[in-house]
Amino acid sequence: DARVTQTPRHKVTEMGQEVTMRCQPILGHNTVFWYRQTMMQGLELLAYFRNRAPLDDSGMPKDRFSAEMPDATLATLKIQPSEPRDSAVYFCASGLAQQGTGELFFGEGSRLTVL
């Protein structure tokens, strides 16, 4: 059963601490997206990778956020230092660029609470 796997599912941390979220995309997918979901802003695109290369991270606060794909099976999103306003659910999604359709498969999300 192919699915996008995200860890951790829940994270509570204190302001100033480093947070790392991990994502394993579906095997064979070559696009990976990081989204942040809040009640007020909905789904915001933070970063987009194609064939492991970052193509768009314009939605990501560069001073504290970073996203990488060390290999085809792992994408990471790091926040350092974390702030209370970063509290949200962070989703990873993967897809096939060849389709160019926007058909994405989402993970279950990482719920982050920064105190």
Add this chain to the structure above:
Amino acid sequence: GQQLNQSPQSMFIQEGEDVSMNCTSSSIFNTWLWYKQDPGEGPVLLIALYKAGELTSNGRLTAQFGITRKDSFLNISASIPSDVGIYFCAGKLAGNNRKLIWGLGTSLAVNP
């Protein structure tokens, strides 16, 4: 960032009723997608539309790509309790094949 205007924001209906929701924009889209999000889960794709005027069904769900390419509609017939969730529309702008633009969602509650 740019967002789609999705309405209604929320709906509370009786089991068995039909449901309609829509997304509109002032821009032209070449792809429309409808996703559903259950509590504690990520969005799941329901229907994808690629052509103006296209009407596509998935079980009790039917979605249409508006003829002006600036809107899309999702209808659910004979609603059941498991239809509860948040429905999102998303689209790709004509000329920009990279980013999905998302609506803020329609929250659906079904009273058994």
